[in-house]
Amino acid sequence: MREKRQSVQVKGKTNKKVFWTSFISGIMLLAVLLVSIGLSGVAYAVPLAGVGDFYVEFDKLEGTGYTFYPKMGETSSEASAPEGTNLIDKLTITNLKLYKDFKVGDQWIRVKITASKPVQITGLQQDASLIQANAQFSDLVLKENYSNDWTKQFKQTSSKITLGSAKLKTHYLFQKTINMNGMKLTVEKIDKK
Amino acid sequence: MRFKSWRQSRPLWGSVITIISGLMILWVPLNLYLSTFLPGSIAVIGLLFGGLITMIGLLALFFPQSAKILGIFTMFLSVLSVIGALGGFLVGTIFGLIGGSALIAWRMGSTDPDEDDSVHVTEDPVRAG
Numbered sequence: 001m002r003e004k005r006q007s008v009q010v011k012g013k014t015n016k017k018v019f020w021t022s023f024i025s026g027i028m029l030l031a032v033l034l035v036s037i038g039l040s041g042v043a044y045a046v047p048l049a050g051v052g053d054f055y056v057e058f059d060k061l062e063g064t065g066y067t068f069y070p071k072m073g074e075t076s077s078e079a080s081a082p083e084g085t086n087l088i089d090k091l092t093i094t095n096l097k098l099y100k101d102f103k104v105g106d107q108w109i110r111v112k113i114t115a116s117k118p119v120q121i122t123g124l125q126q127d128a129s130l131i132q133a134n135a136q137f138s139d140l141v142l143k144e145n146y147s148n149d150w151t152k153q154f155k156q157t158s159s160k161i162t163l164g165s166a167k168l169k170t171h172y173l174f175q176k177t178i179n180m181n182g183m184k185l186t187v188e189k190i191d192k193k
Numbered sequence: 194m195r196f197k198s199w200r201q202s203r204p205l206w207g208s209v210i211t212i213i214s215g216l217m218i219l220w221v222p223l224n225l226y227l228s229t230f231l232p233g234s235i236a237v238i239g240l241l242f243g244g245l246i247t248m249i250g251l252l253a254l255f256f257p258q259s260a261k262i263l264g265i266f267t268m269f270l271s272v273l274s275v276i277g278a279l280g281g282f283l284v285g286t287i288f289g290l291i292g293g294s295a296l297i298a299w300r301m302g303s304t305d306p307d308e309d310d311s312v313h314v315t316e317d318p319v320r321a322g
Contacts, residue, residue, distance in 0.1 A: 011201045011302045012257065019298035026268045026290035033272060 063091030123176025215247030264296030
């Protein structure tokens with residue numbers, strides 16, 4: 001006796017219309033993303049915390065709404081070290097240079113970010129343990145307050161701040177928005193003793 | 194012949210292009226890690242996206258019936274991988290979009306022989322005893 005065996009072979013197909021529709025939608029989505037983050041050069045909420053002990057150098061800083069108060073904060077080498085917090089509402093920096101040195105094995109590697117064009121920042125918070133600069137203030141107020149919290153006992157404010165040829169040893173940096181046109185990131189070996 | 198039927202029953206090209214795209218996206222953060230040991234979370238996002246896209250490409254080979262949803266995920270992840278992994282210098286993202294679209298556009302043929310000519314019924318005489 002003989003019987004028949006059926007083997008069903010399923011064959012897939014690619015629908016060209018659906019392919020092109022989804023591909024073009026994807027390209028448009030990518031374009032929207034690139035236009036919104038790439039071309040405007042604006043990065044939102046950029047914290048550089050935990051990196052610790054990095055240097056910020058620039059030729060000139062012009063800012064409005066400046067506040068300074070002392071605090072204790074962490075660094076990459078200590079859990080708690082004396083620092084000062086600088087808050088600036090709106091500022092423009094020319095010739096910004098930001099760098100951090102890492103020890104990898106026996107050699108030092110420097111990660112450096114530079115911006116060739118003026119950098120616009122809003123909502124800056126910077127914790128520093130060293131500030132070297134030629135400073136100019138408008139409406140400068142240095143005030144002592146009565147408080148049990150030592151960080152609230154002293155406060156420095158000014159409506160306008162201008163710093164020239166500055167070098168800041170920074171431990172924490174936060175910007176609400178930053179516009180870095182002409183940005184360049186380099187990683188290079190350096191000679192350091 | 195056996196390979197041909199295996200190939201035709203799943204979105205082979207879509208899967209292969211998706212896997213290549215995932216590997217390209219992985220390449221950027223892997224190189225960043227091995228050369229500089231930079232601390233930071235952004236390269237980790239690249240590793241995650243690249244790994245997921247590679248895995249989706251493999252899954253599409255073994256679960257062809259889910260090709261459509263896997264394709265949507267591929268496209269979404271490859272566009273987002275621009276953040277954190279530079280999308281394999283954008284080439285990976287473009288490959289991801291092509292692979293994802295191919296997965297979305299792939300349709301499995303109907304199992305009803307009267308409905309679709311893409312199903313072939315072969316009749317072989319078999320000795321039964």
